[in-house]
Amino acid sequence: MFSNLIRLLTLLTVLSLAFVLIFIVQEALPAFSETSLTAFLFGQRWMPMDYGNGVSFGIGNFIAGTLAVSALAILIALLIGVGAAVFLSCAVSENARSLLYPLIDLLAGIPSVIYGFIGLCVLVKLFQRLGIAGSGHSVLTAAILLAVMLLPFLVSSCSETMLKIRRRYLPAASALGISYWHTVAHVVLPLSARNILLSVILATGRAMGETMAVMMVMGNANLFPTLLGKGETIASLIALEMGTAAADSTHYHALYAAGLVLLVILLAINTGIALLRRRLLRQEGA
DSSP states (O other): OHHHHHHHHHHHHHHHHHHHHHHHHHHHGGGGGTSOHHHHHHOOOEEOSOSSSOOEEOOHHHHHHHHHHHHHHHHHHHHHHHHHHHHHHHTSOHHHHHHHHHHHHHHHTSOHHHHHHHIIIIIHHHHHHHTSSSSSOSHHHHHHHHHHHHHHHHHHHHHHHHHHHHHHHHHHHHHTTOOHHHHIIIIIHHHTHHHHHHHHHHHHHHHHHOOHHHHHHSBOOOSOOOTTSOBOOHHHHHHHHTTTSOTTSHHHHHHHHHHHHHHHHHHHHHHHHHHHHHHHHHHHHO
């Protein structure tokens, strides 16, 4: 009975995913009747209204903005998150750990719009005062805010893995006379690498799909992203313009096509990381 229920739920999940993919592809394809795939992917001009120069749908800058802010955010979150995970799993007592874990989980439950509002009131104004970016809105601002949003998930998943590995190998290492932190550096961290990669896969989906918080601090300008310059992501583009796009217009279908591109990019990145993780597993097995 239970196995049949699992099969049914799995089938429903696959069918739901297939429905979403088919729907997005069906809505996206009409956009390419007026815009070539090359111009759509690499064009830098996005002009859905005709003001005398004709309409244009190029999402090159939006693709670059999405990749730039996501990669920078994951890099920042990994550098801080792995260190925090080592601290939680290897440096604090059980009582302190039981106190800190609920606080980390609480950070994960804060709505993204609250993070965006805090970023708008704190990070953007801080960048303005320091003169780092003219208006305070920049790719770096968005990446820092997004990294803070990714930290709770990365810290929780990585610290749990490290804690299990530490408890498994530390007694044997201590019996052999190996120092505590040498064990952490040369046993716990290397054995945690594949699980950290799995966490990165999930964090990548969150980073590339995040809309509201990034939209509030990145500047939303159709510019090629620079570290201290404004930019815009594909998710922000869709959120800002879907409500104003006329049904069945080229603009409407182009936004679905942008969503399809985001889905394909995310699938490609996740597949690459999964293959790397599988290669690490094979090396460990050998």
